[in-house]
Amino acid sequence: MNVEVTPLPGIGVRKDFEVSSGRRIGVITRRDGMIDLIISEDGDPDACRDQIHLSTEESAVLGNLLGAPQLVAQLQDEHRDIPGVNTRQMPIAGGSPYDGRTLGATQMRTRTKTSIVAVMRAGQVQASPGPGFTFTAGDVLVVVGTAEGLDAAAKILTNG
Secondary structure (H helix, E strand, C coil), X not given: CCCEEEEECCCEEEEEEECCXXXXXXXXXXXXXXXXXXXXXXXXXXXXXXXEEECHHHHHHHHHHHHHHHHHHHHHHHHCCCCXXXXXXXXXXXXXXXXXXXXXXXXXXXXXXXXXXXXXXXXXXXXXXXXXXXXXXXXXXXEEECHXXXXXXXXXXXXX
């Protein structure tokens, strides 16, 4: 897919691409730190049909919503021939006992026999986080293990 990058003097940078319908969808990263999600008009890629202003936090959440399912689907596809191995995404919610604590503090592998293989944060993938990786509310963890192990992992992340 071809992403076009267009400098917008005095405003920031527009990055967009064409979707199957022929419209363009993208983001404008503003100099003031705000981000705009944009959708073009039908038949006119330069005319903006809709624009939604997002804060940095909101754009990070949107990035996690879009990125985590794609990563989970890829891992599930890769593990589909291995019976009993499942992949699930699990959020670190505000108020989680692990918000602000490290992966090592969860003792996840020892307690559940699952592995945290990636963390989505602010639309970016942190692959293979080590025991010193500190979780933050809003992170989405990609966890691999048995169904029972994944259920136990979810309880740990929620209740401690």
